[in-house]
Amino acid sequence: MAWNLSLQLQEKEEILEDSTGKRASGIKAAYSVFLTNRRALFRFDGLGSSLTQSFNYRDILDTKPCKRLLVNYLIVKTKEKDYFINIPETEYWAARIREMKEKALTDERAKQPVGQKRKKRELTDMLMALRKHSIINDGELEEKIKLIEAGDFE
Numbered sequence: 353m354a355w356n357l358s359l360q361l362q363e364k365e366e367i368l369e370d371s372t373g374k375r376a377s378g379i380k381a382a383y384s385v386f387l388t389n390r391r392a393l394f395r396f397d398g399l400g401s402s403l404t405q406s407f408n409y410r411d412i413l414d415t416k417p418c419k420r421l422l423v424n425y426l427i428v429k430t431k432e433k434d435y436f437i438n439i440p441e442t443e444y445w446a447a448r449i450r451e452m453k454e455k456a457l458t459d460e461r462a463k464q465p466v467g468q469k470r471k472k473r474e475l476t477d478m479l480m481a482l483r484k485h486s487i488i489n490d491g492e493l494e495e496k497i498k499l500i501e502a503g504d505f506e
Contacts, residue, residue: 365390369448371440380400382438385445387452392428394437405437410460410502417442475500 363368371385383405386393392412396403407428414429418436425436426446439445476497483493 361388362390368452371445373412383437384489387448390456392449392452405435409449409456412449412453415446415449417446472500 364458365388367386367388369387382396383394384397386395391406391408393404393406396405407430411430412428413431414427416427416428416429418425424440424442426438426439426449428435428449446506464494479488479493479500481495482488483490488496
């Protein structure tokens with residue numbers, strides 16, 4: 353997660369969808385949503401501010417809608433903490449962020465060099481052998497496989 357003072361795109365990044373053109377009913381949301389090919393951006397829309405919060409798709413563990421005291425929030429779950437962001441149409445954006453995350457991760461895996469794919473397969477095979485011989489349990493196996501898939505094994 354990163355805070356920026358303006359909505360600046362990275363190199364080779366493009367906005368694919370945003371919430372600024374959509375009309376929402378009820379209480380005006382505090383943030384606008386921008387989905388790019390690399391990350392989800394949330395721009396604070398209060399008092400002419402341009403403060404922007406962004407999350408790389410690989411850092412997002414889950415997104416889900418939540419309602420607190422009649423106000424809709426999107427919960428963005430990361431490794432560090434859960435962020436409650438007041439946006440319009442929380443159900444729609446939660447699903448769209450999950451879709452974009454899956455697409456970005458699939459594209460990222462497809463671009464990986466063959467050697468890295470082989471290394472992931474070898475590590476997964478080693479973990480399966482450890483599980484087969486009861487050296488690690490199912491929970492540890494699942495956790496390690498998620499780390500390998502995320503690329504956090506080096």
